[in-house]
Amino acid sequence: EVLLTQSPATLSLSPGERATLFCRASQSVSRYLDWFQQRPGQAPRLLIYDASNRATGIPARFSGSGSGTDFTLTISSLEPEDFAVYYCQQRSIWPDGFGQGTKLEI
Amino acid sequence: QVQLQESGPGLVRPSQTLSLTCTVSGGSLSSGGYHWGWIRQPAGKGLEWIGRINTSGTANYNPSLKSRVTISLDTSKNQFSLKLSSVTAADTAMYYCVRGRVGANGLVEFWGQGSLVTVSS
Helix, strand or coil, X not given: CCCEEEECCEEECCCCCCEEEEEXXXXXXXXXXXXXXECCCCCCEEEEECCCEECCCCCCCEEEEEECCEEEEEECCCCHHHCCEEXXXXXXXXXXXXXXXXXXXX | CXXXXXXXXXXXXXXXXXXXXXXXXXXXXXXXXXXXXXXXXXXXXXXXXXXXXXXXXXXXXXXXXHHHEEEEEECCCCEEEEEECCCCHHHCEEEEEEEEEHXXXXXXXXXXXXXXXXXXX
């Protein structure tokens, strides 16, 4: 089973600042790595797929990079609605799995 | 736009079987190329895959739950279902149904809003 480790667990920033979130896999997942955003009381929403592709309707301030075992989600300039929990997910090897999440707080 | 809606009992007794249904609208369950799956999330915790099934009826289950899980399709009703047997308090969670794309290695694009299930006597 592929384990995903996200860091940091919590990230405290202000609107307008740049956020960088990390996800490390226990073995290579190629580029089969996605990022989801989850706001309180809502289902997760797909932000980035295949490591670097923005999903439909996702603003350009969200970007992803990486391949193999190390991945990054960057939010270039935080908006108030971006403060949420972010999960990475690998779908290279079943069972697909999620990281433990990074809470982005004001 | 595909929409998914979970339904089922919100309370299940320990040792009983949890049963949930996901109704699909805006698309057909019979359309090839998709997985239909279940993901759960205990309150305040992370996300866990339970399993998924494709249009041909081939299912993949998380090994940690495999002995207790069954996912099935009902194309006549455009629904798919989850059964989890011998539940304990550890199975208390929000349960989400999802659709993924087979050709994209299971990319999950659509989620239901979730159904909260509590296991308690």
